[in-house]
Amino acid sequence: MTDAPPPFELLPGAGQSPVILHVPHSAREIPDVVRERIVLGDEELERELDHITDAHTAEIAETAAGLAGLTPWRCVNRLSRLVVDPERFPDEREEMLAVGMGAVYTRTTHGGVLRPDDTDAGPLVERYFEPYARAMTRAVADRLDATGRAVIIDVHSYPSRRLPYELHGDGPRPAVCLGTDSFHTPPALLDAAREAFGETELDTPFSGTYVPVEFHGKRPEVSALMVEVRRDTYMTEPGGPAGPGLERLGRALAALVDAVSR
Numbered sequence: 001m002t003d004a005p006p007p008f009e010l011l012p013g014a015g016q017s018p019v020i021l022h023v024p025h026s027a028r029e030i031p032d033v034v035r036e037r038i039v040l041g042d043e044e045l046e047r048e049l050d051h052i053t054d055a056h057t058a059e060i061a062e063t064a065a066g067l068a069g070l071t072p073w074r075c076v077n078r079l080s081r082l083v084v085d086p087e088r089f090p091d092e093r094e095e096m097l098a099v100g101m102g103a104v105y106t107r108t109t110h111g112g113v114l115r116p117d118d119t120d121a122g123p124l125v126e127r128y129f130e131p132y133a134r135a136m137t138r139a140v141a142d143r144l145d146a147t148g149r150a151v152i153i154d155v156h157s158y159p160s161r162r163l164p165y166e167l168h169g170d171g172p173r174p175a176v177c178l179g180t181d182s183f184h185t186p187p188a189l190l191d192a193a194r195e196a197f198g199e200t201e202l203d204t205p206f207s208g209t210y211v212p213v214e215f216h217g218k219r220p221e222v223s224a225l226m227v228e229v230r231r232d233t234y235m236t237e238p239g240g241p242a243g244p245g246l247e248r249l250g251r252a253l254a255a256l257v258d259a260v261s262r
Contacts, residue, residue, distance in 0.1 A: 006078050007077070007078060007079050007128055007131065007132065008075065008076060008077045008078055008079070008086075008131075008132050008135060009074075009075070009076050009078060010073065010074070010075050010135060010139055011065075011073065011074040011075075011076065012073060013065065013070075013071040013072045013073035013074070014070045014071045014072075015146060016070065016146065016147055017070045017071060017072050017073060017143075017147070017261055018143050018146075018147040018148075018149045018150055018151050018260070018261065019068075019070075019072035019073065019143075019151045019153060019257050019260060019261055020072065020073045020074070020075055020136075020139055020140065020143060020150065020151070020152050020153070021061040021064065021065065021072050021073070021074045021075070021153050021155055021253075021257070022074075022075050022136070022152055022153065022154045022155065022210055023054075023057050023058050023061050023074065023075065023076040023077065023155045024075075024077045024081065024085070024086050024087050024154075024156075024210070025052075025053060025054035025057065025077065025081045025085075025087075025156060026053065026054050026055065026056070026057040026058040026059075026076065026077065026155075027053070027058070027076075027077055027078050027079055027080050028049045028053050028080050029078060029079050029080055030045075030079065030080050030082060030083055031079070031083065034082075034083050034124070037115055037116070037119065038082065038114055038115060039113055039114065039115065039116065040108070040112075040114065047238075048082070048108050048109065048114070049080060049082070049239065050238040050239025051108075051109045051110075051159070051163060051238050051239070052080075052081060052082065052108075052109055053080065053081070053239065054155075054156050054157040054158075055157065055231070055235055055239055055240075055242075056157075056234065056235055056242040056246055057155045057156060057157055057229075058076050059242065059246060059250075060155060060229070060234075060246055060249050060250050060253060061074055061076070061155050061250075061253065062074070062250075063246065063247060063249075063250025063251075063253070063254070064250045064251075064253035064254040064256075064257055065254075065257075066250075066254075067250060067251060067254035068254045068257040068258055068261070069258050069261070070257075070258070070261045072153075072257050072261070073139060073143070075135065075136055075139055077132070079128065081105075082105055082114070083124065083128055084103050084104055084124050084125060084128040084129040084132075085101070085102075085103055085104075085105065086103075086128075086129060086132040086133065086136075087154075087210050088101070088102050088103040089102070089103070090102070090103040090121070090125050090129055095167065096165075096167070098167065099111070099165045099167065100114070101165060102121070103121060103124075103125055103129050104119065104121035104124050104125065106119055107165070108165075109163045109164065109165045110163065110164050110165070111164050111165065133212060133213070136210075136212050137212040137213075137214050137215075140152065140211075140212055140215060140222060144219070144221060144222070148221065149221045149222070149223070150221065150222045150223070151189070151223050151224070151225075151260045151261075152209070152210060152211060152222070152223070152224040152225075153224075153225055153227060153253070153256065153257070153260075154179070154209050154210045154224065154225065154226040154227065155227055155253070156179075156206070156226060156227065156228045156229070157228065157229045157230070157231050157234075157235075158173075158177065158205065158206060158228050158229075158230060158231065159230075159231055159237060159238065160173060160230055160231060160232040160237060162205070166205060166206075168204070168205055168206070168207065169205045170205075171201075171204035171205055172201050172204050172205070173204075173205055173230060174199055174200055174201040174204070174230065175197070175198070175199045175200070175229070175230050175233050176193075176197040176198075176199065176200045176201075176227060176228065176229055176230070177200070177201055177202075177203070177204060177205065177206055177226075177227075177228035177230075178190060178193050178194075178197075178200050178201070178202050178203070178225060178226065178227065178228075179202075179203055179206055179207050179208050179209045179225070179226030179227075179228060180202055180203055180207070180208070180209060180225065180226070181208060181209050181211065181216075181224055183216075183217050183220070184209065184211050184216070184220070184222060184223050184224040185209065185223065185224060185225050186223055188260075189223050189225050189260060190202075190225070192256055192259035192260055193225055193227065193256055195255070195259065196252045196253070196255040196256040196259065197227070197252050197256070198252075206226070206228050208226065209224040209225055209226035210224060210226070211224045223260075227253065227256075229249055233245045233249070234246045234248075234249055
């Protein structure tokens, strides 16, 4: 694990595309300076990365971008969410703090210690979380300026079996979970996703979707939807290779992009 990868990349799409495919959890890379404060041994860390990483979601988004009629923009996190989780609130608003998984995780998916209890999250938030948040805010603002709207499609995956860290994992685990926001997820966006993906459920086992704080609850021109794909539909769990399901999901995501780009 090295410092080589950039923290994230904004991959440009068509100038008139309102769509941003947001891929925050697909990477496994951890810079050496961050690795030093993680207490797991190397084999334990690899197992944890298998469980926590939304493996191959960057490839699903890349496939969709290549197939879409109007190429969407993509914001892709190139570092593991074990560095920072860019989708968490960096303060007490974050409910996942209850299981040690705020913006900077101190616990693993199975409740073990990931970082010492006295870890100061501030430097990691300042170095990694805040630049990411600013970049996504600018990306959304650019789409608003260019097209008058922005559509964030949050691309995730989740395990077929509940992991101990899940706060709301006792409900159905559909092939595709659609996470919604009461302000930012309009019915037309949900209808398009249901048409594109087929079997879906709303907000189970995960709920909500990512909108930069600057726009959240304020700008209805910013719409957002989380797409959580169950991992056994496209890969070998946990953390194994992708299968033919990846191409099928890429096509479905491209269909969603096309539907909301019109």
